[in-house]
Amino acid sequence: MKNFLDSQQLSLIRLKHFENQGASLLKSLVPELQQIWANAHHVVDERLMLARPDGLKLARLLATQMDDIISTLLDAITLHVHRNPNPSKAEAFALVATGGYGRHAMAPFSDVDVLFLTPYKQTPWGEQVVESMLYALWDMKLKVGHAVRSADETIVMARSDMTIRTALLESRLVYGDKNLFEQCKKRLEREVFATTAMEFVSAKLQERDQRHKRHGGSRYLVEPNVKDGKGGLRDLHTLFWLAKYSLGTREPEDLIKKSVLSRDAYRRFDRARRFLWTVRLHLHLCRGRAEERVSFDIQPEIAQRMGFAQRGTMRGVERFMKRYFLAAKDVGDMTRIICAALEEEQKKKAPGLVRLLPSFLTMQTKPAEGFRFVNGRIDFDKPSIIETNPTTIIEIFRLSQVHQADIHPKALELLAERLQLINSQLRQDKRANQLFLKILTDADHCENTLRRMNEAGVLGKFLPDFGKIVAMMQFNMYHHYTADEHLIQAVGMLAQIERGLHKEQHPLASELVGRLGSRDVIYLAMFLHDMAKGRDEDHSIAGARIAQKLAPRLGLSAADTETVAWLVRHHLLMSDVAQRRDLSDPKTIADFVSIVHTPARLRYLLVLTVADIRAVGPGVWNGWKGELLRQLYQSAHDAMAGVNPARRQSHAAHRSREQFAQQYPSVQERFLNMHYDSYWTTMDQGTIAAHAELVNQRDSKGSSIAFSSMDDQFRGITRFCILTDDHPGLFSRLTGAVALSGLSVVDAKIFTTTDGLALDTLWIQDERGQAINDASRIKRLEQAVLDSLHGAVILPDELAHRRKKRTKADAFSVASDVSLDNEASQTHTLIEVSARDRLGLLYDISRVLVAQNLRISSAQIATFGEKAVDVLYVRDAFGLKVTNETKMVRIREALLDILQKNAMGMVA
Structure with a gap:
């Protein structure tokens, strides 16, 4: 197997090329160094395909290889191209790696960030060296971030520019004057870092929040950014910057010595870091460029490269993404622990910093018996209390919700170590279940508290059915979040509607939510509606069984339990009918009413449907869907009133x-x-x-x-x-x-x-x-x-030409299906076509139906991410339903044929 170059191989390259002088030396040297860098990529690619690759180790090897390339170039430039046998003191320089390169870890197409550090103002000889060096790196097709500064200029710039200060925090010497570099580094520590901790922490936390907002605001987005997204590598780097700046740590392992992280927490930190680096290396090599977004089209390839195969009903790509989201969750855990440690440390040094970190003012009163406030966070009085009274595991989250205070990281660490205490006995504990129901139905703070419980691992242990969908990604374009995050956001959206925050956009739902029979029913149904995802059977049917089991456990009556189960069983009904049926057809309304039966259920279902669609992700809801739901509600309501x-x-x-x-x-x-x-x-x-x-x-x-x-x-x-x-x-x-x-x-x-x-x-x-x-x-x-x-x-030709441009939906495989239904309407045959969404799908379908001598009366088109469902109401040439079996088979085969041809890129 190819390996990285060793010192002997570098020596041979130097002997081969350094006999040349002047510009010809670089002309012969650069292509060979470029090939060496390409070979390094190849070696990384090979090693990634081995069992249990260590992405961080490989990233460090790439950085080391870049060090060797830069050192070889600078030797060639300073000793041969621009020889200077007797350099003056002013001509001393240090080539300093900064940013990610300074961290000594690189992805294959990362920027090479360097600082040419000089003792004084740059000299003409120094300018020649810098120019030759940069041109050589550019000729190697590398993206170089560079600066040329004296030591004094570096100090001044670090004081005034937070980006430069951060880049210098992890700087290291690659080539040149070690004494110059060390002196500058000591000055940075003394004159900049030691006196600006409060400013740095505040700026970095604000920068992190803004970055999260730019990249979607959730660590459970199904197309995450491995570098800059929430729960990504940049979050880990930010944590280490803060620890290094405020606690004086030099390596991540020092967080154990400083008692910031337990050994178990550090292992999770390290495991997440190495996994995310592995993903990032795969991503760069698969794309052949600097790409940080793990998009749908690349996820299956990375999953395959990393050895994630299908297991049961879960596809390999879904298993890979579940592992990704669990790593992102671990990053979130580290964020809370390290930020709390920074607060404790800086409270001793500078109490003002407390206001800059995510915490609250110290509270003097006890939140409840067995609990206490520590720097504004809720903690257990004694760790042993969760052993003697496990109900406190649920109670601490309710107290956090009531007091709007974070849970202390030490308490969260304790919970993580004692999750086995959440057993069948606690799950059946009456008070624990009452506390959870209060958490779930708290319209002001239910979403955040449920998310905290989930990220602590408590929610999935207390509700094992929820635990089965934690970090579960559904590999499609429709769902923007993992299954567990979708449920939490759906409950949050319901709470927002109840609080009247969406009256303009959802006037009907906002009106009806106050007229529901039971808040417990709607909140529990909302929380359970997708909890059976990922099972062999229909998740609505399986979810209804979960509801029948869980609702009584939480204290709901038999009647309310039945309503919750019905809502979970039929949570897709209103959306499907509104988007896939002709609402002007009396049979549509009659069939819908025959399932819903009562105005009370209709109100519940409307509110549930609106909150569910809104929680799927940005851009999924639109005003037309709202209009269709309002039409269906009103027609059904009138029918129930006897019209x-x-x-x-x-x-x-x-x-x-x-x-x-x-x-x-x-x-x-x-x-x-x-x-x-x-x-x-x-x-x-x-x-x-x-x-x-x-x-x-x-x-x-x-x-x-x-x-x-x-x-x-x-x-x-x-x-x-x-x-x-x-x-x-x-x-x-x-x-x-x-x-x-x-x-x-x-x-x-x-x-x-x-x-x-x-x-x-x-x-x-x-x-x-x-x-x-x-x-x-x-x-x-x-x-x-x-x-x-x-x-x-010529429509077929023009559409075929336009379809050559790849779309996001091309990353998915959607089984085409055609069904004919003569029961849904008294006057028409319904033809329902499911297929991967693409340009001109309705054109192709309608063209086939015209060729079959059918008359189209109406069409309803619904799109669910990459999947389109087109429903057409048709009659034959005599204005009658299509009832001839042979004719129905011929229609279905013709539609499937054109769908298959277009899926293969053929012109039909």
């Missing part, structure tokens, strides 16, 4: 006709006669008015086609209407034009008037899931429609 859905629609249609006749007397007769009854039962008054204007526009201009559009920012949707001569494939061409315009159809209604015109209404969104408020973009869409109808663009 027959079909009769309700008939009355609505009659009202629509009357209102229209009053508003538009000049066109009422023609427009009323243009439409069949189904039109009036389907369209709302605003859309009908838009259609009337469309008819006027077409008639007055004498054109064959007319467009109209309206954006609705609250609902996050743009209504796009077209009136033209009807012909087969019109809807398909419309959807193709929408796709080419970079927009998405989320709902559609297709009508043919009595005089043979096509009146199609599409509800569309931009790539962010929002309304299109750019008039020029709508104009481009109208032109795209005209081009597609007049044959100016």
Whole structure:
């Protein structure tokens, strides 16, 4: 196996090249050193593929290799290219590694950060050396961060610039005058570091918080940044900087000697550090560049390289990411422990620092019997109390919640060492369960307290079913967080709705949350709804069984237990119906009501659904989803109040006709006669008015086609209407034009008037899931429609060309599925297509259906990350359902065929 170069090999290279003089020396030397660096990458790659690779050790070997390369270059430059047999004192210099390179650990494509340190102002000879050195490194295709400063300038800059000060904190000598470097380092310690601890700690903590915010604010994001994300390497580096600055530690191992970390805590610190470095090295080598984000498309490859294979139902990539999130959790634990130690230390030296660290003012009263405040944090009076009274393990979190005080790191360490005390006896303890229910239903602070319990390992031990989903990643684009973090955020979102923080965005949920029968029911259902993820069976069914077992344990009545179990069993029902069914179809409402039964359950389900979707991740919720849920709620509520859905629609249609006749007397007769009854039962008054204007526009201009559009920012949707001569494939061409315009159809209604015109209404969104408020973009869409109808663009070819550009969804495999349903509607056959989302999917589906002589009446399109579910309501050429078995098989096979061809990149 190839190894890194040893001193003998370096000597041979020097002998080979140093006989040359001047610029020719570097020209011959640089390519060989560049090859040496490439070989070092190859060696790291080989060693990473061995069993149990140590990423930190390999990162250090890379730094050592870079030291050798730089030393060889500087020898060549100072001894041969720019010879200076008798250098003056002013021409002394030290090449100092700073930043990550100074830490003596590098990833393959890390920056090489160096400081050329001089005793005084730079000399002409020194300038030549620096210039030659930098050009040589650049010729090696290295990214170099460099500075040239005298010792005095270095001190001044370190005082005024926090970034420079941090980089110098871990500086080390690579080449040159050792005495110059040591003297500068002593001055830094004495004149800068020793007098600015408070300022440094404050700045670094603030910088860390801002960095976390930039990278998503959670250590459980499913595409984490291994370097700068929460729980990543930068957090570990920050902790060590703070310890080094304030406690005088030189190596991480010193944290044990300083009694900051126990040996067990240090082992977790070290294990997380080495694992994260291993991931980072794999990431750089897989990408062939400096990449720090562990994105979806690279996760399976890294998982495979690191030996994570499928185990049971958990895929290898999910096992790898679970290990990643557990490492990030350990980093969070170290953060709390070290910050508390810094506070204790600085309280002795400078009490003002206490205000800068994440803690509270010292409290004098005891929080409860058996507990005490230590520097504003809650601790156990005696460690032995959790042995004699294990209920205190849960109680300390409730006290932390009530007093809004952190739990002391020593107490957290004690809990980590005694998790075995959380046994079946404690799980059945009445008071412990009462305390947990209070924690869960505290609308002000439930989310943070649940997260603290989770990160302490207590939540998963107290609720073993929760423990099974801790750090569980679902490998898809839809879920932005791990399963456990999603549940915690969902409870937090429910609490925010209850506190009235989302009245504008969620007016209905905000109104209904105060009219629920039991707060315990909604909070527990919210907490349990995804707790059975990752099992062989449907997680909704398995979750309902967990609810039936856990709710009585927490003190809920039999009736409330039944409601919680029902909500968990049906927590996806309202979202699925709203997004995947035609809400104007009376059968849709009747079927939904037959499952929900009561207004009380309907209220619970609406609130649960809104909070669940909001907690999936940023950008998942939009106003259109809210509108669909409100429509479904209102229709179901009316039906439960005794209003027959079909009769309700008939009355609505009659009202629509009357209102229209009053508003538009000049066109009422023609427009009323243009439409069949189904039109009036389907369209709302605003859309009908838009259609009337469309008819006027077409008639007055004498054109064959007319467009109209309206954006609705609250609902996050743009209504796009077209009136033209009807012909087969019109809807398909419309959807193709929408796709080419970079927009998405989320709902559609297709009508043919009595005089043979096509009146199609599409509800569309931009790539962010929002309304299109750019008039020029709508104009481009109208032109795209005209081009597609007049044959100016060949839609299959153009879409195939556009699909060559890779998208995020390409990283996932989604099994295509097609089902036909004749039970969900009394008048139509429903065709539901599930497939990986891609450009022009609805166009392909609708084109197949046209070829099968089917008429599309409406379409509902829902996207869940990389997965799209398109539901189309169709009838045959005679306006009837498709009931012939042979015909149904042929439709299904044709759809699956085009989905497979497009998945393979073929033009259908």
